[in-house]
Amino acid sequence: MFTPRFLISLLLPTLLLTLAAGCRTLPQPQTDGGMPLMLALKERQSIREYDTAKPLSPETLSNLLWAADGINRPETGKRTAPSAMNSQEVEIYVVLEQGAYRFEPKNHQLDPIAVGDLRAQTGGEEFVKTAPVNLVYVADLDKLTKAPENEKEFYGGVDTGFISQNVYLFCASEGLGTVVRAGFDRAALTQSLKLRPTQKIILVQTVGYPKQKSQEK
Numbered sequence: 001m002f003t004p005r006f007l008i009s010l011l012l013p014t015l016l017l018t019l020a021a022g023c024r025t026l027p028q029p030q031t032d033g034g035m036p037l038m039l040a041l042k043e044r045q046s047i048r049e050y051d052t053a054k055p056l057s058p059e060t061l062s063n064l065l066w067a068a069d070g071i072n073r074p075e076t077g078k079r080t081a082p083s084a085m086n087s088q089e090v091e092i093y094v095v096l097e098q099g100a101y102r103f104e105p106k107n108h109q110l111d112p113i114a115v116g117d118l119r120a121q122t123g124g125e126e127f128v129k130t131a132p133v134n135l136v137y138v139a140d141l142d143k144l145t146k147a148p149e150n151e152k153e154f155y156g157g158v159d160t161g162f163i164s165q166n167v168y169l170f171c172a173s174e175g176l177g178t179v180v181r182a183g184f185d186r187a188a189l190t191q192s193l194k195l196r197p198t199q200k201i202i203l204v205q206t207v208g209y210p211k212q213k214s215q216e217k
């Protein structure tokens with residue numbers, strides 16, 4: 001039997017975090033339009049210089065996350081990216097200046113995870129600290145229930161690749177810059193994002209508007 005005191009001690013940290021970071025509902029994603037696919041493929045590239053004064057609008061962030069791994073068939077809950085045995089094990093953590101959130105595709109919302117600026121933990125390169133968005137791809141190996149134990153990390157890596165390419169193509173289509181990255185502070189980020197040992201960070205991907213040539217010194 002749970003005492004009221006026990007329940008409060010259990011729920012209080014989550015409640016405080018929710019109040020501080022704010023559960024962010026995303027605008028309804030716009031799932032039509034965009035650049036023709038062949039043109040987006042022509043434009044796809046890695047960008048490492050960003051316009052730090054230009055954040056993504058809530059609409060653009062919403063569309064980005066839907067393109068990355070949102071639900072494109074509500075009748076089955078299936079996603080824009082394939083996953084091994086439809087395990088849907090890759091979670092997207094969204095690191096913004098004000099805090100870190102986990103993208104929750106079912107309600108298309110951001111659940112608060114941590115308050116404060118964790119961008120520096122998402123990579124060693126200078127641009128990472130000031131770019132508006134860093135997506136952290138986390139494979140929850142516990143969700144790969146049908147995969148043999150020794151293949152789970154492999155599938156987590158492969159499935160992350162599809163999501164990352166969706167992000168690359170969305171960014172190409174929207175005039176955004178992006179770069180996927182394997183270099184990040186794994187220990188610090190695992191702790192800050194409150195990950196379990198079976199939640200493995202696979203890659204990080206920076207997103208922002210590219211620095212205009214005229215801004216370069």
Ligand SMILES: Cc1cc2nc3c(=O)[nH]c(=O)nc-3n(C[C@H](O)[C@H](O)[C@H](O)COP(=O)(O)O)c2cc1C
Binds near residue numbers: 044045
């Ligand atoms: C698995 C993987 C890891 C990567 N890690 C980094 C990284 O840590 N830092 C970085 O600046 N770019 C990283 N990249 C981006 C590659 O350097 C880039 O894709 C490559 O140079 C080709 O350039 P392009 O994407 O413009 O075609 C990574 C790419 C992949 C696929």
